[in-house]
Amino acid sequence: MHTAADSTIVPAASGRFLHDHVADFVRSLIEDGTLKPGDRVPSLRAIRRRLEVSMATATRAYETLEEGGWIEARPQSGFYVRSPRAAALEAPQRGHTPGRPERLDVPSLLGSLAPADESDNAVTLSLALPDPELLPTRALQRALTRVARAHPGASTEYAFPPGIETLRRQIAYRVAGAGCRVHPDDVLVTSGCAEALTIALQCVARPGDVIAVESPTFFNILTMIERLGMRALELPTDPLEGLDPQAFERALEHNSVSAALLVPNFNNPLGSCMPDAAKRRVVELAQRYALPVIEDDIYGDLHFGDRRPSLLRAFDDGSHVLTASSFSKTVAPGYRVGWLLAGRWREGANSLKHALSMATATLPQLVMADFLENGAYERHLRRLRSAYHAQVERMRHAIAQHFPAGTRVSEPRGGFLLWVQLPDRVQAIDVYRAALDAGVRVAPGNLFGSGAAYDQYLRLSCGAPWQPALETAIAALGRIVHDLAQWPAHGDIGA
Amino acid sequence: MHTAADSTIVPAASGRFLHDHVADFVRSLIEDGTLKPGDRVPSLRAIRRRLEVSMATATRAYETLEEGGWIEARPQSGFYVRSPRAAALEAPQRGHTPGRPERLDVPSLLGSLAPADESDNAVTLSLALPDPELLPTRALQRALTRVARAHPGASTEYAFPPGIETLRRQIAYRVAGAGCRVHPDDVLVTSGCAEALTIALQCVARPGDVIAVESPTFFNILTMIERLGMRALELPTDPLEGLDPQAFERALEHNSVSAALLVPNFNNPLGSCMPDAAKRRVVELAQRYALPVIEDDIYGDLHFGDRRPSLLRAFDDGSHVLTASSFSKTVAPGYRVGWLLAGRWREGANSLKHALSMATATLPQLVMADFLENGAYERHLRRLRSAYHAQVERMRHAIAQHFPAGTRVSEPRGGFLLWVQLPDRVQAIDVYRAALDAGVRVAPGNLFGSGAAYDQYLRLSCGAPWQPALETAIAALGRIVHDLAQWPAHGDIGA
Numbered sequence: 001m002h003t004a005a006d007s008t009i010v011p012a013a014s015g016r017f018l019h020d021h022v023a024d025f026v027r028s029l030i031e032d033g034t035l036k037p038g039d040r041v042p043s044l045r046a047i048r049r050r051l052e053v054s055m056a057t058a059t060r061a062y063e064t065l066e067e068g069g070w071i072e073a074r075p076q077s078g079f080y081v082r083s084p085r086a087a088a089l090e091a092p093q094r095g096h097t098p099g100r101p102e103r104l105d106v107p108s109l110l111g112s113l114a115p116a117d118e119s120d121n122a123v124t125l126s127l128a129l130p131d132p133e134l135l136p137t138r139a140l141q142r143a144l145t146r147v148a149r150a151h152p153g154a155s156t157e158y159a160f161p162p163g164i165e166t167l168r169r170q171i172a173y174r175v176a177g178a179g180c181r182v183h184p185d186d187v188l189v190t191s192g193c194a195e196a197l198t199i200a201l202q203c204v205a206r207p208g209d210v211i212a213v214e215s216p217t218f219f220n221i222l223t224m225i226e227r228l229g230m231r232a233l234e235l236p237t238d239p240l241e242g243l244d245p246q247a248f249e250r251a252l253e254h255n256s257v258s259a260a261l262l263v264p265n266f267n268n269p270l271g272s273c274m275p276d277a278a279k280r281r282v283v284e285l286a287q288r289y290a291l292p293v294i295e296d297d298i299y300g301d302l303h304f305g306d307r308r309p310s311l312l313r314a315f316d317d318g319s320h321v322l323t324a325s326s327f328s329k330t331v332a333p334g335y336r337v338g339w340l341l342a343g344r345w346r347e348g349a350n351s352l353k354h355a356l357s358m359a360t361a362t363l364p365q366l367v368m369a370d371f372l373e374n375g376a377y378e379r380h381l382r383r384l385r386s387a388y389h390a391q392v393e394r395m396r397h398a399i400a401q402h403f404p405a406g407t408r409v410s411e412p413r414g415g416f417l418l419w420v421q422l423p424d425r426v427q428a429i430d431v432y433r434a435a436l437d438a439g440v441r442v443a444p445g446n447l448f449g450s451g452a453a454y455d456q457y458l459r460l461s462c463g464a465p466w467q468p469a470l471e472t473a474i475a476a477l478g479r480i481v482h483d484l485a486q487w488p489a490h491g492d493i494g495a
Numbered sequence: 496m497h498t499a500a501d502s503t504i505v506p507a508a509s510g511r512f513l514h515d516h517v518a519d520f521v522r523s524l525i526e527d528g529t530l531k532p533g534d535r536v537p538s539l540r541a542i543r544r545r546l547e548v549s550m551a552t553a554t555r556a557y558e559t560l561e562e563g564g565w566i567e568a569r570p571q572s573g574f575y576v577r578s579p580r581a582a583a584l585e586a587p588q589r590g591h592t593p594g595r596p597e598r599l600d601v602p603s604l605l606g607s608l609a610p611a612d613e614s615d616n617a618v619t620l621s622l623a624l625p626d627p628e629l630l631p632t633r634a635l636q637r638a639l640t641r642v643a644r645a646h647p648g649a650s651t652e653y654a655f656p657p658g659i660e661t662l663r664r665q666i667a668y669r670v671a672g673a674g675c676r677v678h679p680d681d682v683l684v685t686s687g688c689a690e691a692l693t694i695a696l697q698c699v700a701r702p703g704d705v706i707a708v709e710s711p712t713f714f715n716i717l718t719m720i721e722r723l724g725m726r727a728l729e730l731p732t733d734p735l736e737g738l739d740p741q742a743f744e745r746a747l748e749h750n751s752v753s754a755a756l757l758v759p760n761f762n763n764p765l766g767s768c769m770p771d772a773a774k775r776r777v778v779e780l781a782q783r784y785a786l787p788v789i790e791d792d793i794y795g796d797l798h799f800g801d802r803r804p805s806l807l808r809a810f811d812d813g814s815h816v817l818t819a820s821s822f823s824k825t826v827a828p829g830y831r832v833g834w835l836l837a838g839r840w841r842e843g844a845n846s847l848k849h850a851l852s853m854a855t856a857t858l859p860q861l862v863m864a865d866f867l868e869n870g871a872y873e874r875h876l877r878r879l880r881s882a883y884h885a886q887v888e889r890m891r892h893a894i895a896q897h898f899p900a901g902t903r904v905s906e907p908r909g910g911f912l913l914w915v916q917l918p919d920r921v922q923a924i925d926v927y928r929a930a931l932d933a934g935v936r937v938a939p940g941n942l943f944g945s946g947a948a949y950d951q952y953l954r955l956s957c958g959a960p961w962q963p964a965l966e967t968a969i970a971a972l973g974r975i976v977h978d979l980a981q982w983p984a985h986g987d988i989g990a
Binding site for chain 2: 114117129132135137138140141144145148152153154155156157158159160165191192193194195198202206207208220223224227229328331332333334335336351352354355356357358359360361362363364
């Protein structure tokens with residue numbers, strides 16, 4: 001990242017305002033590549049000092065740059081270079097949803113999304129993984145040392161459901177920040193968000209039942225529903241605002257739905273976020289239809305905007321909404337510390353946890369509790385959100401540069417995932433295969449819905465800080481997509 | 496434990512052999528309570544030195560004591576005081592099994608088996624918990640320190656299925672010791688044995704399917720089957736030799752069974768162990784009926800006899816038998832490190848693990864791998880087996896002392912659980928309630944089977960070293976059972 005350059009001070013000149021010259025100066029840094037899309041622009045204070053202008057002049061200059069689409073302000077963080085190319089990208093279109101419950105097969109290629117072993121040097125854009133560099137490794141090490149000293153034997157003992165009390169208190173405190181008052185005893189600690197969702201599903205539905213989900217949605221949610229013998233009913237979504245409450249209402253009118261499993265905040269893969277009004281409406285419908293709604297909030301703390309988005313649970317008292325989340329995308333995927341607010345299913349959820357996996361590992365719970373108590377989480381989150389936002393913007397810019405016309409890309413409001421719609425005729429599975437040969441792993445859209453809805457989509461993860469290897473990988477993907485766009489699709493051959 | 500006493504050397508006397516006097520000396524230590532049932536008797540070498548007799552004399556003296564039922568030899572460990580009272584206890588009888596698949600309800604009292612919180616001072620005999628004092632806390636702390644130093648960031652990263660390779664290698668090595676050759680890639684690391692069983696069940700059966708189980712069996716197995724929408728078919732067992740292969744064959748002939756879930760080694764609650772011939776027969780039947788058999792081997796390393804009992808898997812190549820186990824009863828319950836050998840269901844098991852809980856916590860896997868690599872496990876196991884054996888014998892002795900006539904108790908061959916059949920008319924649930932009032936938690940037999948089969952049984956855990964509080968607890972239980980045996984049972988009132 002570059003925050004300063006060696007040019008001389010810009011003098012005030014005839015016919016133009018001083019702030020225009022300040023703006024010219026910053027624009028030149030962007031145009032000559034000294035500042036790249038996603039980079040942080042010198043702060044108002046820094047530019048003021050550097051160019052010896054007043055605060056008002058600097059502020060006016062940055063307003064001009066913002067209006068021109070050169071930079072953007074990010075709350076509590078400063079100004080960043082926008083990518084004009086990325087800004088011109090269109091959002092992906094809706095896929096076709098089948099309109100009836102489906103039994104889904106676990107696609108066999110799921111296994112090959114992850115690297116086979118340590119010798120596998122492929123660039124992995126296929127998994128929603130935070131880069132280890134972004135995680136608070138040192139703070140966790142300190143917490144681990146404290147815990148090991150304070151409770152030498154504790155970590156060997158079972159932490160039976162609902163889990164370690166100090167951790168549940170910290171989670172209840174965090175949830176309060178998202179607009180819900182819950183008691184620590186309402187919190188069940190689970191082995192990550194995945195187990196929380198598994199338990200929630202089994203609390204509210206039985207094999208054979210129909211579960212309403214967003215389309216597209218995280219493939220593990222679809223796999224989980226299928227493996228529990230349930231059926232998924234996929235509902236259409238908006239790429240920015242997620243599930244449409246009207247579509248939800250129609251689905252409830254026309255189908256016998258037993259529960260819903262939604263990702264209202266920064267849906268994986270879309271990055272969409274449901275507005276409060278839509279959330280309120282979904283909860284009203286849940287109440288009217290006596291429908292349990294499970295929300296997966298694993299990305300909720302990773303908002304790019306000012307405000308932490310609300311939980312569905314904020315509009316409910318726990319009699320309809322169950323909330324699942326974890327620290328896997330924010331602190332430590334390997335800790336497997338998630339949680340479930342099961343509301344009125346609390347007792348059932350605790351006993352189900354006991355039956356299915358007995359307890360969550362004790363040591364990671366103790367370390368997480370210590371880490372949260374020490375207040376390091378909020379500071380860490382601010383840095384992390386800013387990093388993810390920059391990485392997402394940088395990746396969008398690279399896609400805009402390297403992918404052919406006709407490519408559409410999501411504009412996520414949080415999280416670190418991009419949803420890419422490929423140009424006409426280009427099949428995701430062909431890109432996936434050619435990319436694998438070229439040493440790049442991507443997640444083909446087919447995984448995120450039933451039938452052929454997302455045959456032409458990819459999900460790319462922006463979990464890692466920008467680096468030359470990523471530029472190379474995106475350029476390679478761009479060439480692959482470009483080449484495939486030149487050729488007739490499978491179906492056309494010999495037709 | 497007392498291993499020496501201050502009496503004078505016993506002289507050789509007329510009409511009796513010298514070894515008789517040596518035997519008298521030891522017997523007097525037992526009779527006056529210096530040595531208590533379950534205590535270790537001075538070694539041959541020690542008694543030889545102390546009484547200045549030859550090795551042959553000492554050996555002959557101990558043989559006499561063994562023949563007289565005063566002491567027993569334990570392989571690689573020495574001689575221990577037997578309880579003549581406990582030796583006279585009869586084994587529990589078989590409960591009635593319904594003979595048809597049942598859907599079981601999770602009993603609501605399951606939650607109250609565990610202490611409510613830290614302020615709960617009840618003596619907990621209700622849970623199969625190893626006492627923390629018996630666990631290798633220091634060795635694990637050292638392993639933790641090494642791991643934290645060697646891989647500061649590793650513990651924050653996902654350890655995707657099948658799990659950390661160094662740990663899988665160690666597990667494969669351990670399994671080889673139980674008679675099976677498996678490749679590390681055949682091992683799936685899970686969150687404890689419970690998750691391994693959950694995954695195994697879902698690999699081989701679907702909701703609605705019938706699963707054959709032993710009766711009695713661990714209540715969590717019954718709960719798990721019920722929560723997965725399957726039905727349990729309970730098969731009769733022998734209190735010493737476990738599942739009868741003939742009963743198994745009849746069940747397969749007369750029912751449409753989809754899979755079996757068995758605990759062949761030290762069944763919970765019986766402590767029974769299937770002989771190799773019976774195991775071989777069960778595997779032959781599994782092959783003939785193309786029936787997947789899941790074995791839960793969580794107690795397999797805790798044998799009181801010389802030899803580690805075989806796995807079912809030792810008689811199969813992985814095409815019919817799946818093996819689940821963990822380190823929860825031997826090293827660290829709180830680590831939640833278990834494993835599954837899924838045989839030909841390997842790929843399905845890995846993807847199911849991914850769908851249901853994504854990964855097992857990384858840090859406990861790394862620490863366990865380090866602990867195993869350092870060779871501390873075998874040494875620890877020897878000590879632990881000897882401690883559990885002594886604790887079980889001590890508890891049997893206390894039951895023989897304090898419980899009224901008509902009480903029957905299991906004679907486990909490994910593990911640390913006792914299965915107690917109460918005298919006529921005494922209902923386990925009444926004992927459970929009265930004991931709770933008296934500050935003692937027990938597990939009522941009702942949890943271990945359907946219907947009324949085990950209404951008159953209790954399971955007691957001997958996970959903790961003997962101490963006065965346990966003596967007091969067993970005495971209190973004895974009084975409760977005694978009092979209840981004086982009164983007509985519920986059903987008789989007013990009849």
